Amino acid sequence: MENKRTCLYDKHAALGALISPFGGFDMPIQYSNIVDEHNAVRQACGVFDVSHMGEVLVTGPDSEKFVNHIFTNDVTAAPDGKIYYGMMCHPTGGVVDDLLVYKMAHRRYFLVINASNIDKDVAWITEHAKDFDVTVEHQSDIYGEVAVQGPKSEDIIERVLGIPCKELVFYTCKELDYNGETIIISRTGYTGEDGFELYGSHAFTNEVWDKLLASGEVKPCGLGCRDTLRFEVGLPLYGDELTDEITPLEAGLGIFVKLEKDFIGKEALAAQKAEGLKRKIVGIELKDKAIPRHGYEVEADGKVVGVVTTGYNSISTGKSVCMAMVDIDYAKLDTEVAVRIRKKVFPGVVTKKRFYDKNYKK
Amino acid sequence: MSTILEGLRYAESHEYVKIEGEYGYVGITDYAQHELGNVVYVDMPDVDDEVTAGEDFGAVESVKAASDLISPVSGVVVEVNEALNDSPELVNSDPYANWIIKVKLADPTEADALMDAEAYKAMIGE
Numbered sequence: 274m275e276n277k278r279t280c281l282y283d284k285h286a287a288l289g290a291l292i293s294p295f296g297g298f299d300m301p302i303q304y305s306n307i308v309d310e311h312n313a314v315r316q317a318c319g320v321f322d323v324s325h326m327g328e329v330l331v332t333g334p335d336s337e338k339f340v341n342h343i344f345t346n347d348v349t350a351a352p353d354g355k356i357y358y359g360m361m362c363h364p365t366g367g368v369v370d371d372l373l374v375y376k377m378a379h380r381r382y383f384l385v386i387n388a389s390n391i392d393k394d395v396a397w398i399t400e401h402a403k404d405f406d407v408t409v410e411h412q413s414d415i416y417g418e419v420a421v422q423g424p425k426s427e428d429i430i431e432r433v434l435g436i437p438c439k440e441l442v443f444y445t446c447k448e449l450d451y452n453g454e455t456i457i458i459s460r461t462g463y464t465g466e467d468g469f470e471l472y473g474s475h476a477f478t479n480e481v482w483d484k485l486l487a488s489g490e491v492k493p494c495g496l497g498c499r500d501t502l503r504f505e506v507g508l509p510l511y512g513d514e515l516t517d518e519i520t521p522l523e524a525g526l527g528i529f530v531k532l533e534k535d536f537i538g539k540e541a542l543a544a545q546k547a548e549g550l551k552r553k554i555v556g557i558e559l560k561d562k563a564i565p566r567h568g569y570e571v572e573a574d575g576k577v578v579g580v581v582t583t584g585y586n587s588i589s590t591g592k593s594v595c596m597a598m599v600d601i602d603y604a605k606l607d608t609e610v611a612v613r614i615r616k617k618v619f620p621g622v623v624t625k626k627r628f629y630d631k632n633y634k635k
Numbered sequence: 636m637s638t639i640l641e642g643l644r645y646a647e648s649h650e651y652v653k654i655e656g657e658y659g660y661v662g663i664t665d666y667a668q669h670e671l672g673n674v675v676y677v678d679m680p681d682v683d684d685e686v687t688a689g690e691d692f693g694a695v696e697s698v699k700a701a702s703d704l705i706s707p708v709s710g711v712v713v714e715v716n717e718a719l720n721d722s723p724e725l726v727n728s729d730p731y732a733n734w735i736i737k738v739k740l741a742d743p744t745e746a747d748a749l750m751d752a753e754a755y756k757a758m759i760g761e
Contacts, residue, residue: 497699563696566700
């Protein structure tokens with residue numbers, strides 16, 4: 274099947290980006306190189322085309338009840354403009370997808386889902402909506418999205434785009450009029466830095482992209498550094514740290530799972546919590562610079578005790594580190610483990626998943 | 636446009652060998668380093684290890700992926716480029732000055748079967 278293209282595809286091609294398939298789209302992986310793009314976001318400002326992300330609007334009298342039914346986090350009595358991170362789970366507790374829920378207004382919720390899961394999610398949401406008085410609108414084809422990330426983002430968005438955003442606090446959003454169109458801006462991101470995400474028409478998305486690049490103050494950044502940035506601050510990627518078989522508790526995301534309310538998967542997760550985890554995702558730091566990558570085996574005591582979910586030589590710290598799913602007996606901090614990389618076994622130690630401190634503006 | 640040096644021999648897997656008498660210096664081409672992006676680690680064999688033409692002897696790791704190193708020649712490793720342990724990015728800045736292993740060749744004529752600069756240039760479409 275032919276991959277989809279975002280509304281900014283021609284701009285990526287014109288910039289000479291390296292383009293590869295991701296989540297059913299042909300997406301820019303890098304424009305210059307991953308290291309420079311990564312550092313631009315840590316130190317100044319970068320812009321990402323994230324139009325591949327999916328959007329679903331849920332409205333209607335039962336919308337709050339319905340969102341709470343399919344979502345691990347609790348949106349009860351959410352103030353307008355508040356954003357929640359959480360997961361949709363299978364009855365088994367495995368994750369259908371992780372997503373953001375934007376409480377836009379009374380009885381209006383905007384769900385932002387992963388590109389790779391759009392078809393699965395829309396089917397899941399639609400199927401479960403049958404018993405509720407809600408309307409589900411799949412809007413992925415309507416919206417473009419750019420993420421403007423880095424410590425200078427706030428100033429640049431206000432000055433270059435003329436969009437006021439100073440007053441937005443972390444994980445809130447607002448709608449505003451831009452050239453006669455209603456757009457959404459939120460103080461969110463996937464890099465561990467301060468930043469914003471802007472949702473609007475394809476024309477709006479192109480205009481924002483052009484203005485930011487023309488300013489000379491914003492570096493175009495590809496999905497390559499989006500992954501290294503999110504990884505360093507311990508954020509999960511669906512497909513690596515979260516799958517249909519991995520629960521949010523195993524992924525260390527328990528704070529986004531509200532077991533005091535009802536939702537699909539709650540019983541399994543409550544049972545898993547009561548019984549205690551059998552495995553969990555940890556950080557591992559290697560002593561050598563060899564790089565542990567997704568799928569490599571983790572070994573200890575002469576046997577395989579886990580598998581790497583994501584690994585890099587961290588651009589910000591220079592250390593070879595990974596997140597890995599390991600047996601609970603080997604999940605304690607400072608446990609000595611090793612990662613098999615090609616023909617050799619490289620020793621390391623269990624650490625926190627956060628290899629670099631987040632720099633959010635809250 | 637990638638840099639391709641005359642006088643070297645090239646493999647389809649983008650390694651080069653520079654023959655000097657009974658020794659060969661093996662590294663990756665400028666085209667390969669560019670395709671890989673920022674090199675952050677070079678996994679090299681030990682001195683005295685045997686390498687065989689067509690078989691892997693290590694890997695070059697960029698930020699995003701690991702790429703096996705396939706030896707274009709057979710022989711014994713007599714030296715590895717230790718500078719790459721601390722500065723793997725040298726492979727990006729000058730891949731021809733920064734060879735990866737020096738091999739005592741089992742058969743100095745073996746490299747004749749590899750591509751010359753012109754053939755390699757044609758293969759990568761430049």
